[in-house]
Amino acid sequence: MIRKDIIRDVLESTDNASINLGINKHKKMASSPFFFFRGSASLMYRDLANKSIHLPDELYHLPLTNIVGDCHTGNFGFISEEGSHGDQLIFAPNDFDDACIGHMVWDLFRFIVSLYLSQTHCKNLQQASENLKIRQKPLVTECQTDAAAHAFVTQYLQSCDLSVKGELNNQSALIEFDKEHILHKRWQKGLQRMAGGAAFLTSSTLAKELDLTNSQLKFKTNPQRFETLSEQHQQELISRFSPYVDDTILACVERLNAGTGSNNMRRYYLLVGPKVTDTQPQALNLCHVVEVKQQRPAAPLFYFPALSPINELNPAHLTVNCQRKMQRRPDLVLDDAIWLDTHWLLRSRHHARVGLDPEDFCLGKRAAHKTGFEQFAQSCGFTLALAHMRGDRRSIIFQQKVTEILPNHINTLIKVAKKYAKQMEVDQLLLSDMLVNQK
Numbered sequence: 001m002i003r004k005d006i007i008r009d010v011l012e013s014t015d016n017a018s019i020n021l022g023i024n025k026h027k028k029m030a031s032s033p034f035f036f037f038r039g040s041a042s043l044m045y046r047d048l049a050n051k052s053i054h055l056p057d058e059l060y061h062l063p064l065t066n067i068v069g070d071c072h073t074g075n076f077g078f079i080s081e082e083g084s085h086g087d088q089l090i091f092a093p094n095d096f097d098d099a100c101i102g103h104m105v106w107d108l109f110r111f112i113v114s115l116y117l118s119q120t121h122c123k124n125l126q127q128a129s130e131n132l133k134i135r136q137k138p139l140v141t142e143c144q145t146d147a148a149a150h151a152f153v154t155q156y157l158q159s160c161d162l163s164v165k166g167e168l169n170n171q172s173a174l175i176e177f178d179k180e181h182i183l184h185k186r187w188q189k190g191l192q193r194m195a196g197g198a199a200f201l202t203s204s205t206l207a208k209e210l211d212l213t214n215s216q217l218k219f220k221t222n223p224q225r226f227e228t229l230s231e232q233h234q235q236e237l238i239s240r241f242s243p244y245v246d247d248t249i250l251a252c253v254e255r256l257n258a259g260t261g262s263n264n265m266r267r268y269y270l271l272v273g274p275k276v277t278d279t280q281p282q283a284l285n286l287c288h289v290v291e292v293k294q295q296r297p298a299a300p301l302f303y304f305p306a307l308s309p310i311n312e313l314n315p316a317h318l319t320v321n322c323q324r325k326m327q328r329r330p331d332l333v334l335d336d337a338i339w340l341d342t343h344w345l346l347r348s349r350h351h352a353r354v355g356l357d358p359e360d361f362c363l364g365k366r367a368a369h370k371t372g373f374e375q376f377a378q379s380c381g382f383t384l385a386l387a388h389m390r391g392d393r394r395s396i397i398f399q400q401k402v403t404e405i406l407p408n409h410i411n412t413l414i415k416v417a418k419k420y421a422k423q424m425e426v427d428q429l430l431l432s433d434m435l436v437n438q439k
Contacts, residue, residue, distance in 0.1 A: 004430045007043065011431075014042045014302070019431075020438045024257055029428070030435050033421075034121035034358060036428035037114060041070045041098055041299035043427070044110060044420075049303035053420060056409040059105040063398045064308060065391030066322045068384070069098030069298050071107035072114035076380045077355040078190035081173075083331030083348025084205075084288035089190045091174045091183060092327070092383045094353070097345075099322035100298040101308035104388050104402070108156065109417050111384070112149045115377060116421035118358035119145045125359065134359075138368035148377040149414045155381035157406050160399040163389055170390050173328050174383050182361055182372030183379060186354050193352040195285040204351040205289055209269065217271060217287065219253045226269075227254040237268060237292070244335045244346050245272045245290055255291070267293040269349070272333075289349035290333055294342055295319060316343040323347075326387040 029039040075095040081088045162168040177184045192199035238249045251271040273287030295316040316336030324330045331348045361376040
């Protein structure tokens with residue numbers, strides 16, 4: 001089968017939509033190799049299953065653990081622990097839609113590929129931009145990307161070693177950054193968005209999603225982002241999901257065009273908080289947004305269905321199960337439900353959620369001239385190791401095996417990932433061509 005047909009077959013099977021329809025997800029994927037990679041996790045696992053990607057066999061001898069599944073630079077960021085209920089901001093993996101029991105090397109490989117594609121994305125962004133400021137920003141080089149890839153894996157390995165030595169444990173986390181770190185400003189931004197922070201009423205998830213000019217809280221009117229629901233549809237949502245939240249559902253909308261990998265999956269936002277009475281006005285800090293998202297099987301399981309009996313859980317339940325294991329203090333509102341014969345995932349929309357785009361760590365003086373790109377990669381390696389370690393909280397067998405086996409294969413792992421990043425650039429152009437020449 002030629003590559004174009006493979007891409008068509010995988011995307012249409014995963015997204016349940018013909019390439020000829022030109023859905024928003026496929027259009028976004030066609031605009032950048034980085035976006036293509038984000039939206040095509042199943043393609044990578046197809047290539048792994050068909051031996052198009054040759055990773056060292058010994059890395060598959062490591063114990064299975066909970067993995068992110070769709071591990072890339074865009075799925076790390078700042079979140080508040082315990083969802084919208086906690087007061088501790090951490091840097092960690094922040095998306096578990098494709099989490100399952102799997103091979104740790106898949107997460108490492110996928111993240112390294114995304115480092116190279118992040119650099120390519122920013123290079124293309126500069127070339128296409130009419131903004132002189134963007135075009136003149138220093139860009140990390142390919143050699144610096146090689147260094148960032150090594151920094152990522154080395155930090156992952158060192159974290160496992162520190163765990164073996166008893167200097168890290170399941171309660172360890174990355175919670176602060178000094179002024180010289182590339183993530184310092186993003187960390188400060190997250191702190192300000194926390195409940196009670198200086199930017200809570202302007203930049204938190206609540207402030208971004210809600211119309212705060214009205215005495216009765218409601219979601220903003222934005223046809224590109226939200227679709228207003230009929231009264232009957234709202235009542236159905238409220239009736240079905242009220243038992244899963246910790247207060248009253250005050251409003252609900254359908255969220256449109258969210259994400260890349262799950263752009264075509266239906267999702268709703270619920271505004272949850274105490275009822276307003278004549279004697280008790282609305283306290284915004286007691287409200288939060290809960291997402292109800294349609295869930296499909298984790299990407300690895302299309303091609304590796306027999307890794308673990310745990311992966312036989314329904315898709316939403318598996319996500320909940322893995323997220324609870326991989327996070328130090330999971331969301332307090334985190335559950336799964338069946339509605340309309342479909343599995344739905346319920347989770348908090350963190351007040352202080354701060355994500356990162358490639359230009360945040362690939363462009364600028366701090367990224368290119370002050371080892372900022374390596375700092376970012378190291379932070380991701382550290383937190384990914386912690387997430388993987390938490391798969392077994394009874395022993396350090398996983399960490400011990402990693403320290404024995406991984407050092408022998410770092411260079412090969414990076415070499416194969418760098419090659420696959422080039423394949424993603426080719427694949428993105430093939431998808432773009434298919435969309436342009438739709439039959």
